[in-house]
Amino acid sequence: MLQIKDLHANINGKEILKGLNLTVRPGEIHAIMGPNGAGKSTLSSVLTGNPVFDVTHGEVTFLGKNLLELAPEERANEGIFLSFQYPVEIPGVSMVNFMRTAINEQRKYRNLPPVSATDFLRLMREKKELVEMDNKLANRSVNEGFSGGEKKRNEIFQMAMLEPRLSILDETDSGLDIDALRIVANGVNKLKSPENASIIITHYQRLLEYIVPDFVHVLYDGRIVKSGDKTLALELENKGYDWIKQEVEGK
Amino acid sequence: MNDGRDASFDKFRALGFPTTQLENYKYTDLSQALSIDYGLNINRLNVPVNPYEVFTCDVPGIHSYLYFVVNDGFYPVNDNRNDTLPEGVIIGSLSEVSKLHPELVAKYYGKLSSTKNDGLVAFNGAFAQDGIFMYVPKNVQLDRPVQLVNIMRSDVDFMANSHNLIILEDGAKAQLLVCDHTVNDVHFVSNRVTEVFVAENASYEHYKLENTHNKTTNLSTLLIDQKDSSNVLANVITLHNGLTRNMIEIAVNGEHCDTTLAGMVIGDKNQQVDNFTSILHNKPNCTSRELFKYVLDDVSKGAFTGKLYVARDAQKTAAFQTNKNILLNRSAKMRTKPQLEIYADDVKCSHGATIGQLDESALFYMRQRGIPQKEARLLLMFAFTADVIEDIRIDALKDRMKLLVEKRLRGELSKCEGCVICQ
Numbered sequence: 001m002l003q004i005k006d007l008h009a010n011i012n013g014k015e016i017l018k019g020l021n022l023t024v025r026p027g028e029i030h031a032i033m034g035p036n037g038a039g040k041s042t043l044s045s046v047l048t049g050n051p052v053f054d055v056t057h058g059e060v061t062f063l064g065k066n067l068l069e070l071a072p073e074e075r076a077n078e079g080i081f082l083s084f085q086y087p088v089e090i091p092g093v094s095m096v097n098f099m100r101t102a103i104n105e106q107r108k109y110r111n112l113p114p115v116s117a118t119d120f121l122r123l124m125r126e127k128k129e130l131v132e133m134d135n136k137l138a139n140r141s142v143n144e145g146f147s148g149g150e151k152k153r154n155e156i157f158q159m160a161m162l163e164p165r166l167s168i169l170d171e172t173d174s175g176l177d178i179d180a181l182r183i184v185a186n187g188v189n190k191l192k193s194p195e196n197a198s199i200i201i202t203h204y205q206r207l208l209e210y211i212v213p214d215f216v217h218v219l220y221d222g223r224i225v226k227s228g229d230k231t232l233a234l235e236l237e238n239k240g241y242d243w244i245k246q247e248v249e250g251k
Numbered sequence: 252m253n254d255g256r257d258a259s260f261d262k263f264r265a266l267g268f269p270t271t272q273l274e275n276y277k278y279t280d281l282s283q284a285l286s287i288d289y290g291l292n293i294n295r296l297n298v299p300v301n302p303y304e305v306f307t308c309d310v311p312g313i314h315s316y317l318y319f320v321v322n323d324g325f326y327p328v329n330d331n332r333n334d335t336l337p338e339g340v341i342i343g344s345l346s347e348v349s350k351l352h353p354e355l356v357a358k359y360y361g362k363l364s365s366t367k368n369d370g371l372v373a374f375n376g377a378f379a380q381d382g383i384f385m386y387v388p389k390n391v392q393l394d395r396p397v398q399l400v401n402i403m404r405s406d407v408d409f410m411a412n413s414h415n416l417i418i419l420e421d422g423a424k425a426q427l428l429v430c431d432h433t434v435n436d437v438h439f440v441s442n443r444v445t446e447v448f449v450a451e452n453a454s455y456e457h458y459k460l461e462n463t464h465n466k467t468t469n470l471s472t473l474l475i476d477q478k479d480s481s482n483v484l485a486n487v488i489t490l491h492n493g494l495t496r497n498m499i500e501i502a503v504n505g506e507h508c509d510t511t512l513a514g515m516v517i518g519d520k521n522q523q524v525d526n527f528t529s530i531l532h533n534k535p536n537c538t539s540r541e542l543f544k545y546v547l548d549d550v551s552k553g554a555f556t557g558k559l560y561v562a563r564d565a566q567k568t569a570a571f572q573t574n575k576n577i578l579l580n581r582s583a584k585m586r587t588k589p590q591l592e593i594y595a596d597d598v599k600c601s602h603g604a605t606i607g608q609l610d611e612s613a614l615f616y617m618r619q620r621g622i623p624q625k626e627a628r629l630l631l632m633f634a635f636t637a638d639v640i641e642d643i644r645i646d647a648l649k650d651r652m653k654l655l656v657e658k659r660l661r662g663e664l665s666k667c668e669g670c671v672i673c674q
Binding site: 048071072073075076087088090091141158162 | 613617626631633
């Protein structure tokens with residue numbers, strides 16, 4: 001589904017990703033862990049086409065297409081979804097209008113007619129229930145005045161609405177209390193299917209108790225330096241990242 | 252109307268047309284627009300157009316009392332098109348009414364405008380011969396909006412001076428929607444002065460929608476006088492124009508008044524809009540709120556001045572002013588000047604002015620959800636102007652304005668929509 005080969009990326013001339021390789025197949029959940037500044041968020045930004053970053057070298061293919069040639073909206077409509085670490089507030093744009101525009105743009109991209117008003121409302125209702133989102137939030141402007149937890153829940157709600165092939169969850173667990181974490185994880189698990197895949201970027205092992213990964217990777221200094229199964233996450237939780245750093249620098 | 256003409260002319264001779272040397276005009280250079288040789292209709296020739304036949308309203312469903320000023324003359328009312336006005340209400344030609352009710356007109360005409368030291372206002376006083384007159388007697392509330400459509404129609408470059416006089420007695424209530432349209436592809440200057448007297452407990456709403464072509468110079472002066480416990484809302488929206496200068500002054504001369512002044516500008520190409528506004532709090536215990544928003548593209552220019560004056564006696568004034576502007580590229584220009592003069596010590600006043608670009612992080616967020624960049628920009632611009640549209644209290648106009656603003660932002664509105672004369 002997704003192949004990343006020797007990916008290098010800069011921001012303001014500073015190299016953050018330094019030759020990253022990763023392969024994700026349908027049905028898989030990959031967790032990416034690593035210390036601050038390793039390049040975890042840069043990876044999610046580069047995959048979704050954030051213009052702030054420059055890709056200087058490497059290849060990324062998604063479902064057979066050269067991802068790096070596509071605009072952010074094309075990547076989204078191909079089925080890549082990012083749950084933002086810091087969801088953006090957009091005053092004056094209502095959630096309903098925003099979601100309807102997004103759904104219809106996706107349908108247009110796939111040569112489908114716009115969604116009918118009744119179908120759209122039914123879809124909204126269903127997916128709101130999935131993430132236990134307050135009705136009131138859907139009537140407000142996008143993320144405006146939402147609490148940290150509500151913003152993250154809103155990300156999962158949008159993910160449920162758009163039904164992506166590949167979802168990237170960038171520190172979705174940060175700032176969540178235990179109940180919100182359970183709801184968010186529950187939403188993610190319910191959306192899991194053999195055709196879809198997820199990349200979960202996280203600092204802590206906590207979220208991985210709720211969403212069980214097939215692979216755990218350690219990102220350090222712009223590269224994936226260690227991969228393993230879910231037990232690697234536990235090991236990191238116990239031992240921290242220092243031993244990894246020493247291992248890498250020792251080489 | 253002739254009484255003050257000589258004095259106005261003398262004042263104009265002393266002042267001349269305003270230049271950028273004057274503090275109040277430093278952002279808007281009128282010299283080029285006024286250098287053209289314009290016709291003036293001093294001999295009161297009729298204009299061969301029947302607006303009732305050719306005009307279809309920009310705001311369907313508004314169901315207004317509809318009146319036209321073609322160039323500088325009030326067009327005779329077509330009674331078949333308007334329902335009967337409530338008893339005592341007079342709406343008609345200022346020049347006619349000044350003959351029928353000379354004492355009523357004399358009591359108000361020029362009382363605000365003659366105090367202004369402004370070349371354009373003086374010129375208007377010297378040359379204006381007509382305009383709309385509206386009188387709403389005590390405790391009469393108009394059941395629907397009054398709509399005044401200013402149409403510029405001429406085969407040669409033309410200047411129109413008109414003067415509107417609006418009087419609301421105690422407890423009266425009225426809404427006026429002024430629409431500016433141009434018909435011919437010649438240069439126009441309109442220099443219009445509107446005086447509004449809002450008596451105790453009266454409520455007045457003034458909407459101005461400008462949708463003219465880019466050879467139009469629209470100079471407009473709106474002067475409002477508010478008495479005790481009155482309520483005024485003015486909302487001026489420029490969707491399409493050439494060069495516009497709106498001078499708006501609301502003098503709050505009574506206690507417990509509420510004033511809202513709002514406006515929006517969507518400019519592109521070489522359009523220029525200058526809103527020069529003043530709210531004068533002369534009495535205590537009043538509230539005012541001012542909100543202006545501009546979206547400027549290409550080489551368009553915007554200017555905003557928000558003068559807020561609070562007199563020494565105007566204690567317990569609560570006045571808030573906001574001007575926010577988005578420049579869509581590097582060549583558009585915006586000048587903003589909040590100007591607060593507060594002489595009272597027990598007041599709550601604030602102001603804020605910003606000039607910026609569309610929020611890049613919001614744009615990326617929307618694109619990540621599959622919304623193309625162009626559409627995302629549009630959504631952000633539309634959201635930006637939404638609160639000015641919320642300051643419209645006529646539902647049909649509000650709904651229509653949402654549509655017109657969206658079309659304008661999409662670049663689909665290059666001239667007055669629905670006006671068959673324009674086609």
